[in-house]
Amino acid sequence: MAVLTGGIKTYKSMTKEELIQELIMKSNQLEEMEKKSIQDQVGFRRLATMVRDSNDAITIQDLDGTITEWNRGAERMYGYSETEALGMNILDIVPDLSKEEAVGLIQQIKTGRPIDSLETKRVTKDKRILDVWLTITKLTDDNGRVTAVATTERDITERKQMEHKLKLVSMTDDMTGLYNRRGFRLLAEKLLLQAERNNNRLLLLYCDLDNLKVINDRFGHREGDQVIMDFVDILKNTFRKADIIARLGGDEFTVLVTGVKNLWSEQVIIKNLKEKISGHNEQERRSHPLEVSIGASYFNPVHPCTIDEFINRADNAMYKEKKKK
Structure with missing residues (x-):
């Protein structure tokens, strides 16, 4: 048996019993190593199966974006078979509107900077645009150098569409389909900022349907609702799609005119x-003509104002006109 004595390897004789014990110990060590190797192989195979069969698209690309691994989830999500995908560049499944972002991510990976998970877009073989949640993992060699990238992409298109529908519901008036007060304020605030930045002028009309309460009380709410929808049709036929038409509630409407x-x-x-209102009244010849009080507010980017100031000016102008009637 070899031992160290003062840093010099020497050998001592062993009895038969000691030799047997030594061989048993070595045999047990080899057995444990074999078990661990088998367990590692089983674990690796399980991991490989999980990656291969995952519903998420899992891919590996080199630092130039060339795809070297492509799982079944990627096949289902993007429509390319593994044979088709291998050798493609990751930019081949990136729509034009996201290519600049993707190129930037590739450059960021090469510099070794960390990358957080993010929402982005991908394009399928049949040209459908998907919203995906992208997670990037850098793969390194024994020296810690980044040699490749693994990406996990989850299709969140349905979730994004549902979020968009919920957002529209929260921003639109149920009866007319126009923007409601919340939707109008959100869009108007953005337009005011853009107008100030780009030196554009805006006009806000504040409209109030006169005598709507009287019509509801005398002829019923169905007739009152028809008056509202008649005015909505006039607004839609008068203004452009670029203008924002909203029902703030009840008998109050606003139109934010651009350009x-x-x-x-x-x-x-x-x-x-x-x-247009007069033409409607002449054509329909209703017993209760459509009457509207209109106030206006002008946005000058040289002297900008807040959204509340903008609305209040138009509202006050509308009430001044209403009092004259």
């Missing part, structure tokens, strides 16, 4: 709307 050139535009726009 306004000057103050003269205000008079032209209001005159056009009033002519």
Whole structure:
């Protein structure tokens, strides 16, 4: 048996019993090593099966974006078989609108900087755009150098569509389909910021249906609802899709008009709307003509204002007109 004595390897004789014990110990060590090797292999096979059969798209790419591994989840998600996908570049499944972002991620990986999971978009073989949740894992060699990248991509398209529908529901008026007060404020605030930044002018019309309560009380709410929908049709036929039409509630409506050139535009726009209302009354010849009080507020990017100031100015102008009637 070899032992160390003062740093020098020497040998001592062993009895038969000691030799047997030594051989048994070595045999047990080899057996444990074999068991661990088998367990590692089983664990690796299980992991490989999990990766292969995962519902998520799991891929491996080299640092140039060339795909070297492509699991069944990726086949189902993107429509490319493993044979088709291997050798493709990851940019081949990135839509044009996200390519700049993807190139930036590749560069970030090469520099070794950490990358957080993120929402992005991918494109399938049949050109469908998917929303995906992307997780990136850098693969390194024994020296710690990044040599490849593993990505896990989960399809969240249905979730995003549901979120969009819920957002629309929360921003729209049930009866008319127009934006409600919340939707109007969210969009108007963004437009005011853009107008100030890009030196654009805006016009806000605040409209109130006169005598709607009287119509409801005298002819019933069904007739009152018809008056509301008639006015909605007039608004839709008068203004462009770029303009924001909203029902703030009850008999109050707003229209945020974009692309306004000057103050003269205000008079032209209001005159056009009033002519459409008059034309409606003449055509329908109802016992209760559609009557609307209209106030306006002008947004000048040289002297910007808040959304509340913008709305209040138009609201006050509308009430001044209503009092004249």
